[in-house]
Amino acid sequence: MPLNSPQTRAILETPAIPNGPVDIALTLGSGQVFHWDQNPDGSWSGLIGREFFRIAQDGPSLAVLHGDPATAAHHFSLDHPLAEIEATFPPEPLCQSALAACRGLRILRQPLWECTATFITSSMKQVAHIRGMSLAIRSKFGEPVESSPVNAYPSFASLSRATERGLRDCGLGYRAANLLATARLLDSGKTDLGALAAKSTPDLRNSLQQLPGVGVKVANCILLFAYGRLDAVPIDTWIHRILVAMRRGRGGTPAQLAAYARRRLGPYGGYVQQYLFHHARTSRQKSKP
DNA sequence: CGCCAGGGTCTCG
DNA sequence: CGAGACCATGGC
Numbered sequence: 001m002p003l004n005s006p007q008t009r010a011i012l013e014t015p016a017i018p019n020g021p022v023d024i025a026l027t028l029g030s031g032q033v034f035h036w037d038q039n040p041d042g043s044w045s046g047l048i049g050r051e052f053f054r055i056a057q058d059g060p061s062l063a064v065l066h067g068d069p070a071t072a073a074h075h076f077s078l079d080h081p082l083a084e085i086e087a088t089f090p091p092e093p094l095c096q097s098a099l100a101a102c103r104g105l106r107i108l109r110q111p112l113w114e115c116t117a118t119f120i121t122s123s124m125k126q127v128a129h130i131r132g133m134s135l136a137i138r139s140k141f142g143e144p145v146e147s148s149p150v151n152a153y154p155s156f157a158s159l160s161r162a163t164e165r166g167l168r169d170c171g172l173g174y175r176a177a178n179l180l181a182t183a184r185l186l187d188s189g190k191t192d193l194g195a196l197a198a199k200s201t202p203d204l205r206n207s208l209q210q211l212p213g214v215g216v217k218v219a220n221c222i223l224l225f226a227y228g229r230l231d232a233v234p235i236d237t238w239i240h241r242i243l244v245a246m247r248r249g250r251g252g253t254p255a256q257l258a259a260y261a262r263r264r265l266g267p268y269g270g271y272v273q274q275y276l277f278h279h280a281r282t283s284r285q286k287s288k289p
Numbered sequence: 290c291g292c293c294a295g296g297g298t299c300t301c302g
Numbered sequence: 303c304g305a306g307a308c309c310a311t312g313g314c
Contacts, residue, residue, distance in 0.1 A: 031295060123296035129312065130295080173310030178297080215297045236295035253304070277295070 020082025021060035023104025027076065030278040032108050032225050034118060034131040035138065035150055045149070048075045049111050052148035060104070066147070077106045077228075085230075085268045092246055095265075095272055098279035105278065107271060108225060112193040113186070114153040115226035120179050120213040121172055122221075127281075129171070136170035159183035178213025185211065201229045216254070224270040233261045233269045238280050 024044055028036045036046035043056035043065060053067035064072045073079075082104075089099045121133045135150065141158055142151030154162075160183040167176035185191055196207050201223060208219040223232035235243065235257060243257050244250065246264065251257075265272040 119295080120297095122294095124294055124309090125296095125311075126294045126313075128294095132312090168310085171311065174308090175297095175310080209297095213297065217296060221295070234295065237293085238295070255303080281295090 019079060020086070021104040022062055022076055022078060022106055023102075024055060024057050024062060024076075026102055026105040026278065027108065030102075030105055030274060031127045031130075031281070032274070033110060034127070034134045035153075037150075047145060047148060047150060047152055048072065049114070050143075050145060050152045052145050075109055077109055080106055080230075082106070085271050088266045088268050089272055089275075090264055090266065094242060094246060094276065098272075098275040101279045101283065102275040105275060107228075107230060107274060109228055110226045111153075112197075112222075112226045113156050116182070116193065116208075116211070116214070116222050117153065117156075117159070117179060119218045119221045119225075120182060120211075121175050122218065123175060123213070133171050137167070140166065140170060156183040156186040160187035175213060181212035182214070197227060201232065204229070205232075216258075220270075224274075230268050230270045231262070231266075233258070233265060233273045235261065235273075236277070238277050239273055242276050242280060 025038070028044055028046070033046075036044050038044050039054070041056075043054055045052070045054050047053065048067070048071055051067055051071060053072060054065040055067070055072060056063045056065055062072065062076065062078075086099060086103075089095050117137075118130065118134050121137075122130045125133070134153070137159075138151040138153055141154035141162055143154070143158075145152050159167075159179065162180060162183070164176045164180055167179055170176075172179060186193065191207070191211070196204055199207060204227065205216070205219045205223060208214050208222055209216065214222070217234050217236060220232045220234040223229040224234060233239070235254070239261075240257065243261055244252075247260065252260070261269060261273070
């Protein structure tokens with residue numbers, strides 16, 4: 001069945017064109033989210049929360065073949081003004097080449113708990129490993145979703161009833177205790193991730209860092225990928241190296257590099273960071289400087 | 290085998 | 303505040 005047939009094609013109510021293009025492969029493959037699968041026909045299957053979606057690239061926009069188009073448009077942030085965002089990219093060659101390579105990559109709006117949990121498991125793990133842990137946790141603790149091969153990510157209430165051993169069996173290692181402790185803290189009601197959204201970015205960052213397993217880097221990932229704080233810049237090993245290169249080899253303390261990133265990457269620093277991260281990871285040559 | 294991966298936490302100056 | 307040790311796991 002061709003993607004363009006009227007029967008299988010559901011055009012988004014809100015065209016993406018006015019806000020710039022969206023590239024689904026770049027967006028889903030850039031290490032923000034870890035459970036989507038590409039089908040033989042090129043379309044992508046995955047869950048947004050507890051709903052199953054099948055989505056294909058359709059020119060500069062998306063064709064939602066299964067699922068609610070409005071939910072997809074919100075998740076893929078089709079309202080982000082991409083042309084305006086691109087215009088804020090710094091003139092540095094590193095930033096401009098990343099921009100040229102990643103046009104259409106959008107920062108997703110992920111469910112708060114799901115994003116928090118997956119990035120708690122992400123520390124000192126490669127992207128492929130994070131995906132493996134996400135799928136294992138979904139399979140072992142998550143609930144099945146109609147027509148989806150992948151289970152929904154388990155709620156914190158559900159995970160709070162898990163055991164550290166059960167989570168270690170999903171490959172989490174020492175991260176298992178952190179994920180379990182955070183699930184139980186949220187289940188106690190002492191912290192409400194949704195209510196935290198009213199806070200300023202610095203206050204929200206501090207609140208997130210109270211969760212076991214959430215330091216400044218993971219907090220910035222949650223700020224960027226779930227709370228839509230587009231100026232938040234997660235500094236992992238890749239971005240650290242890039243920032244040092246932009247400073248012509250001059251290193252510095254984490255606080256100094258964070259200040260430099262905030263000053264140099266601008267109001268959409270999270271976007272710049274994501275383009276730099278994905279471009280560096282996908283264009284690494286066999287020879288390194 | 291050694292090294293690295295989207296780090297956090299604790300301890301000690 | 304800043305630096306170091308330690309924490310598991312898997313791929314290359």
